Amino acid sequence: MQLSSTLPFSQASENNKLPILEILRPHLTEVHSVLEIGSGTGQHGEFFVDQFPALNWNCSDIPSNISLTNQRITARGLANFPEAIALDVNEPIWNCGFHDCVFSANSLHIMSEISVTSFFRGLYQCLTKNGLLFLYGPFKYGGEFTTESNAHFDDWLKQKDPLSGIRDFETIMKLATDAGLMFLEDNPMPANNQLLLFKLL
Numbered sequence: 001m002q003l004s005s006t007l008p009f010s011q012a013s014e015n016n017k018l019p020i021l022e023i024l025r026p027h028l029t030e031v032h033s034v035l036e037i038g039s040g041t042g043q044h045g046e047f048f049v050d051q052f053p054a055l056n057w058n059c060s061d062i063p064s065n066i067s068l069t070n071q072r073i074t075a076r077g078l079a080n081f082p083e084a085i086a087l088d089v090n091e092p093i094w095n096c097g098f099h100d101c102v103f104s105a106n107s108l109h110i111m112s113e114i115s116v117t118s119f120f121r122g123l124y125q126c127l128t129k130n131g132l133l134f135l136y137g138p139f140k141y142g143g144e145f146t147t148e149s150n151a152h153f154d155d156w157l158k159q160k161d162p163l164s165g166i167r168d169f170e171t172i173m174k175l176a177t178d179a180g181l182m183f184l185e186d187n188p189m190p191a192n193n194q195l196l197l198f199k200l201l
């Protein structure tokens with residue numbers, strides 16, 4: 001993340017928000033409230049509430065990142081884009097309320113494997129029955145990276161934090177199934193990313 005003008009800014013979020021919108025658009029017309037896990041700069045929420053003024057978008061992040069996420073939220077001052085919730089997926093209790101959609105972008109490869117497991121184990125605390133889960137980011141399939149650049153990205157991530165890394169699609173499927181989620185879509189996205197969609201049964 002870098003600072004652009006006065007607000008925290010991620011160029012990746014700026015690049016991927018439109019392609020993500022195209023996938024989310026038909027679903028978000030039906031959704032009332034989104035919980036975003038690992039919101040970072042808050043750019044996705046800001047963009048999606050502008051597109052869907054009737055949608056409530058609830059950002060969250062780990063406690064040490066909350067003030068960063070709240071900078072953009074405070075600057076906008078929108079009723080449907082409230083202050084971010086402090087949420088570390090490793091905590092046993094998520095004080096997150098219930099939502100009919102959970103969205104998370106570029107977070108699973110930053111989290112450790114244990115945190116990714118906690119992510120799926122905790123979802124029941126915030127996602128309503130028939131609620132949707134969108135996961136954006138890079139994944140491996142059959143243990144293979146989809147591209148050489150994703151392999152380099154994985155090396156780079158692990159140099160910064162050996163516990164991080166691009167996750168196996170099959171592992172995500174298993175964790176999702178164990179959490180009571182039904183797999184609906186795997187959408188290929190620009191820059192070697194995917195947008196996965198699940199529904200809570």
Ligand SMILES: C[S@@+](CC[C@H](N)C(=O)[O-])C[C@H]1O[C@@H](n2cnc3c(N)ncnc32)[C@H](O)[C@@H]1O
Nearest residue numbers: 010013038039040062065088089105106107110
């Ligand atoms: C690469 S950033 C992505 C931020 C934003 N979603 C985006 O697409 O620009 C990864 C985010 O995951 C969050 N994160 C890392 N570990 C977490 C955890 N245990 N629980 C919740 N969020 C976590 C980080 O604080 C960070 O905001």
